[in-house]
Amino acid sequence: MQKTLLAVSVSSLMLLQACSEPEATSAPANTVTTETAAKAVKEQSAEDIYKAMADNYFNDVLALEPIYATYVGVNDYNDQFGGALTEEYLKQRHELNSKYLKQAKAIDADKLPKNLQLSFDMFIYDRHMDLVAESYPEHFMPMNQFYSTVISMVQLGSGESAQPFKTVEDYQNWLGRLSGFINWVKLAQVRMDEGIKSKVVLPKVLVERIIPQLDAQLVETASDSLFYTPISSLPEDFSDQDKAALTKEYTALIQDELLPSLTQLRDYFKDTYLPHARASDGWWGLPNGKEWYQTLANRHTTTTMPVDEIHQIGLSEVSRILSEMDKVREQVGFEGDLTAFFASLSSEPEYFFEDRQGLIDGYMALKDSINKELPKYFNVMPKADYIVKPVESFREKSAAGASYQSPAVDGSRPGVFYINTYNLKAQPKWGMTTLSLHEAAPGHHFQIAIKQELTGIPEFQRFQGYTAFEEGWALYAEYLGIEMGLFKDPYQYFGKLSDEMLRAMRLVVDTGLHSKGWSREQAIQYMKDNSPMAESDIVAEVERYMAIPGQALSYKIGQLTILKLRADAESELGDKFDLKGFHDQILTTGSLPMAVMEKKIARWVESELAK
Incomplete structure (x- = not known):
């Protein structure tokens, strides 16, 4: 198969090898000597070497x-x-990170252009964090109910995700990938057996959530499987011979290998793994769990904040937002306390759509009204568009209320703003504006699509992501909606507060679960007491935090960091502060760790003051 990877010159390859390999005592006549390579290194700029x-x-x-x-x-x-x-694989991953960390440290970063100094800092940060992550046996828990390789493969195989199904070769490629997945299913059970022996296992309730997800894939015949979807929509320009051959191959692989493999995986979770699942709901119940959790908190927030400090920030934010919510209650003239107001907003029919399509149509109309305001606040906007789609039926029961999928890099597919229409009572009308701002424009869609469209930066920077930056930006986008005049309706503003409350509660609940010994039930009750969220959403949220500890901390910590950067820049620049310019700075170098972004904004402020 012809490779089409990024072009790297032969001379650059030799330079890198010279930087990382020991000197040879001799060399054949037809090879570049160490002395020649060393001389070439001196003649190359730091920029060339780094790129x-x-x-x-x-x-x-x-x-x-x-x-x-x-x-x-x-x-x-x-x-x-x-x-x-x-x-x-584990060995190769370690060697890759170690090798490139060593090569990066050999580069004189001070000689790089300023934009590449940011990239360099990001590169070094990533390699350090990846090597730290290797200290913990994450591979003993290879899937959970929130991040499931099985579900990811179903999505890829649907033909509506990144895997292409346009040519006969595309179809054959998927057969090869599916065969590799079947091998993965077997190895996953071996790794989970190791986890059982090491007491590194999932909480019982999460295992109970995985079993029905697998059950949903266990159909009687190959043609009933979601993995058969590509055959159900074979391109018309395929020859009859190709169609027949592909149908036969897909049917055989799914019927004879895939379905038995998934059945075995379901039985493994049910009969072997579930009895050994842990009773503790948080990471503290794992070997070195609290230390592991602090590392995860650092990685997700891209800070070194202690989890106790994060917990206290969360408590403070919850208190502040509750006060704001009560002001809205008074503004709309609701008779009753805040708890009663929550109950009303969560149950009265007027606050919900009667059918799924009405919800989707509502978001499409909201898209148009938001788009009209965006040019007032942004110089740079993504070329790619986004569409609104319901979450697929096979994953809607356990999926989040909404999510965003990035557009295809080549422009062939728009971004997707997924809305979970499974429970309409979990999708109140008053929460629509803030959710659209967060997941679509100018939230995730702007940040991720613009990042993919950047030029003049290393490719890894276009696709690397940090949850604190990406979710922090999306939560900042909700805040920006106030300035855009999108929350004049007090109920929509309450929706903004409600979503912000979710992110504040996450600081309390995530740290509570994983560091302070909270139970699942205690976390659920805390969220019930402090928000109008539907109970189904609360349960899904808490179980999500149990599955991916630390990730939920990144939203609020990232937002608070961006807001502080903006406030500091406004204070220092005064009349010279340009909001569009600030947004350009945030969005036009991709996703950065918070410390690197702080450095970038400081440089921007300095350059603006010098004008």
Whole structure:
């Protein structure tokens, strides 16, 4: 198969090898000597060396993570699933991070252009964090109810995600990838067996959520499987011979190998893993769990904040937002206390759509009204559009209330703003404006689509993401809606407060679950007491925090950081402060760790003052 990876010159490759390999005592006549390579290094700029290294790193990551390559639009590995849980993979991942950290440290960062200094800082940060993560046995818990390789493969196989199904080769590639997935299913059970022996296992309730997800995939015949979807929509221009051959191959693989494999995985979770699942709901119940959780908190927030400090920030924010909510209650003239107001907003029919399509149509209309305001606040906007779609039926019961999927890098597919229409009582009308701002424009859609469209930066920077930056920006986008005049309706403003309350409660509940010994039930009750959220949403949220500890901390911490950066810039620049310019600075270098973003804004303020 012809590879189409990023172009890296032969001279650059030799330079990098010279930076990382020991000197040879002798060399054949037809090779570049160490002395020649060393001389070439001196003649190259730090910028050239860094760009070559970064491109090489990205190419190596794509080869190691073939599904990731597909998602970023590189189709050279579409027939591969990847090593994932194998010992060889774990070794290669470690060697990759160690090698490139060493190469990066050999570069004189002070000689890089300022924009690449930010990229360099980001690169070093990533390699350190990746190596720290290796200290913990995450591979003993290879899936949970929120992040499931099974569900991801169903989405890829649907033909509506990143995996292409346009040519016969595309279809054959998917057969190869599916075969690799079947091997992964077997290895996942081996890793979970190791987890059982090491007492690194999922909480019981999360295992109970996984079993019905697997049950949903266990159909009688291949043609009933969601993995058969590509055959149900074969392109018309395929020959009859190709159609017949592909149908036969897909049917055989699904019927004879995939379905038995998934059945075995379901039985494993039910009969073997569930009896050994842990009773504790938080990470504290794992070996070195509190230390592991602090590391995860650092990684997700891209800060070094102690979890106790994060917990206290959460308590303070919850108190502040409750006070704001009570002001709205008084403004609309509601007779009753805040708890009664919550109950009314969560139950009165006037606050909900009667059918699923009405909810989707409502968001499409909201998209148009928001888009009219965006040019007043942004110089840079994404070229890609986004569409609004309901969450697929096979995952709606356990999926979040809403989510965003980035557009195809080549522009062939728009971004997708997914709305979960499973429970209309969990999708109040008063929460629509803030949710659209967060998930679509100018939230995730702006940040992620613009990042993918950037030029002049290393490729890894276009696709690397930090939850604190991305979710912090999305929550900042909700705040920006106030200035955009989108919350004049007090009920919509209450929706904004309600969503902000969710992010504040996360600081309390996530740290409570994983560091302070809270139970699932205690976390659920805390969220019931402090918000009007539907109980189904609260349960899904708490179980999400149990599955991916620390991730939920990033939203509020990221937003507070961006708001502080803006406030400090406004204070220092005074009349010179330009909001559009500030947003340009945030959005036009991709996703950055908070410390790196702070450095960038400080440089921008300095340059603006000098004008």
